[in-house]
Amino acid sequence: MANLKLIKRIGANLLIFIFLMIMIRTHLDRSSPLVYNIYKPITPIQNFFSFYQNWSMFSPNPSRVNAYVDAEIFFKSGKKITYSFLRPSRDELIRRYLFGERFRKYLAEGIRLDGHSRLWPATAEYIARDIKDEHPNEVIDRINLQRHWYNIPDWKENFIPFTKEANVPFQHFIFYTWEPKK
Amino acid sequence: MKLAQLKKLWNEFFYSEVPVDGLCYFRFFLGLIMLATFMQDMVFAEFWWGDSGIQPLNYASAQLTFFHLNLFEILPNSPTSLTILLILQVILLIFFTLGFKIKITCIILLVTTLTFHQRNMLILNSADLLLRLFLFYMVFAPCANKFSLDSYFAKKKGLRLKENVSAWTLRLIQLQISFVYISTFIAKSKGALWLDGSAVYYATRLEDLTRFYFPIILDTYFTIKVLTWSTLLIEFSLGILIWIKEFTKPIIIFGILFHLGIEWTMSIPTFELLMIVSLVMMLNPNDLKNYIAIALKKIRNEKTLG
Numbered sequence: 001m002a003n004l005k006l007i008k009r010i011g012a013n014l015l016i017f018i019f020l021m022i023m024i025r026t027h028l029d030r031s032s033p034l035v036y037n038i039y040k041p042i043t044p045i046q047n048f049f050s051f052y053q054n055w056s057m058f059s060p061n062p063s064r065v066n067a068y069v070d071a072e073i074f075f076k077s078g079k080k081i082t083y084s085f086l087r088p089s090r091d092e093l094i095r096r097y098l099f100g101e102r103f104r105k106y107l108a109e110g111i112r113l114d115g116h117s118r119l120w121p122a123t124a125e126y127i128a129r130d131i132k133d134e135h136p137n138e139v140i141d142r143i144n145l146q147r148h149w150y151n152i153p154d155w156k157e158n159f160i161p162f163t164k165e166a167n168v169p170f171q172h173f174i175f176y177t178w179e180p181k182k
Numbered sequence: 183m184k185l186a187q188l189k190k191l192w193n194e195f196f197y198s199e200v201p202v203d204g205l206c207y208f209r210f211f212l213g214l215i216m217l218a219t220f221m222q223d224m225v226f227a228e229f230w231w232g233d234s235g236i237q238p239l240n241y242a243s244a245q246l247t248f249f250h251l252n253l254f255e256i257l258p259n260s261p262t263s264l265t266i267l268l269i270l271q272v273i274l275l276i277f278f279t280l281g282f283k284i285k286i287t288c289i290i291l292l293v294t295t296l297t298f299h300q301r302n303m304l305i306l307n308s309a310d311l312l313l314r315l316f317l318f319y320m321v322f323a324p325c326a327n328k329f330s331l332d333s334y335f336a337k338k339k340g341l342r343l344k345e346n347v348s349a350w351t352l353r354l355i356q357l358q359i360s361f362v363y364i365s366t367f368i369a370k371s372k373g374a375l376w377l378d379g380s381a382v383y384y385a386t387r388l389e390d391l392t393r394f395y396f397p398i399i400l401d402t403y404f405t406i407k408v409l410t411w412s413t414l415l416i417e418f419s420l421g422i423l424i425w426i427k428e429f430t431k432p433i434i435i436f437g438i439l440f441h442l443g444i445e446w447t448m449s450i451p452t453f454e455l456l457m458i459v460s461l462v463m464m465l466n467p468n469d470l471k472n473y474i475a476i477a478l479k480k481i482r483n484e485k486t487l488g
Binding site: 015023055058155162 | 300
């Protein structure tokens with residue numbers, strides 16, 4: 001009985017120690033070989049559970065970019081349509097609250113960035129599948145994934161009142177073009 | 183300080199006996215929040231997690247370069263598997279909230295939650311990470327000794343589950359909550375916009391995140407600067423000063439008001455609610471037990487009057 005209690009205590013201490021280590025990891029120098037070696041035994045556990053303790057929303061500075069992603073679809077017939085995902089800022093309040101954040105994370109903070117370019121073909125392929133029923137007689141020529149953004153101007157130069165639309169034009173850039181396999 | 187003293191302090195902090203009520207309260211509300219969040223995500227289940235969705239399984243799996251356990255990779259890659267996992271997750275979340283077969287429920291729920299989270303990591307935010315961490319801590323916590331089906335069935339059998347337990351899981355949860363604030367405070371204190379007082383302005387001008395209008399306060403330089411700097415002060419207090427007994431309660435009240443303010447003005451679901459529920463865990467466990475008893479008594483009285 002006493003042995004079981006001791007084993008439990010050792011186990012609990014070990015777990016506490018590991019989690020304290022995981023907590024402070026974000027604030028240590030990631031490039032340091034010393035840190036790398038100290039964390040070597042813990043890394044597989046951290047990866048397995050994806051316990052990356054990075055509490056960095058709005059830090060070190062909040063983003064100053066309003067952005068969204070959509071797609072231009074060109075059909076062989078010469079017709080062109082625009083494909084839009086759920087865009088939180090343009091959706092009704094309840095949908096924005098319940099579903100908007102996932103779309104913002106995936107598209108505006110994910111797909112939009114070059115770091116996630118490996119997902120661009122999958123995004124275009126999804127769009128191609130999704131519009132098939134609406135345009136059964138059309139053949140897709142190409143799909144352009146497009147990012148739209150504007151930088152929030154310096155507050156001293158152009159103060160935007162809260163919840164009012166900014167009078168700043170969006171910039172556009174086609175970051176990926178997909179063509180169906182022949 | 184001598185090693186023996188340090189050991190004594192460590193043992194007092196982590197292994198003194200505390201009432202189990204706080205952990206049981208936390209399990210119930212954590213379960214409700216997880217269930218609500220999952221129900222929201224289920225509306226777009228096929229889109230986020232299905233193989234015909236935005237991120238087919240092979241793309242998601244390519245990201246998981248480390249040893250992992252993802253049920254989507256084990257089950258056949260089909261809509262039926264997704265449906266089975268969705269139903270399983272909802273059942274587990276209900277079991278967890280109600281405290282039914284808690285140990286096995288917690289373990290399986292951790293696996294299924296990981297499965298969904300690692301199926302599409304790009305949609306995740308801080309709330310998902312915190313929920314996953316808390317769920318992990320709950321695996322080791324006697325969190326269904328009260329206010330649960332487990333305790334109800336035990337009572338029927340004439341058994342009494344422990345009302346006082348070792349504090350270590352509760353302390354781990356408290357340290358985690360405190361660390362979230364310390365960490366975000368450290369990260370923000372390196373940002374020029376937080377230091378010059380304009381950060382709240384830019385954060386609240388992100389179109390996708392705005393919610394309800396707040397008169398005047400977010401529209402003048404002075405109030406925005408006050409809000410920016412008080413955010414740093416509140417986060418520092420919630421991380422560090424909250425551990426000082428005399429400050430705990432007022433800081434929790436400020437913390438709750440702070441999160442309610444964000445909840446009103448910004449469209450960030452789950453996180454604010456989760457932090458409000460979590461902050462209550464920072465109370466002294468004996469105080470928390472008394473507050474829960476008072477709240478339950480009030481609810482019962484209202485029911486009787488009703």
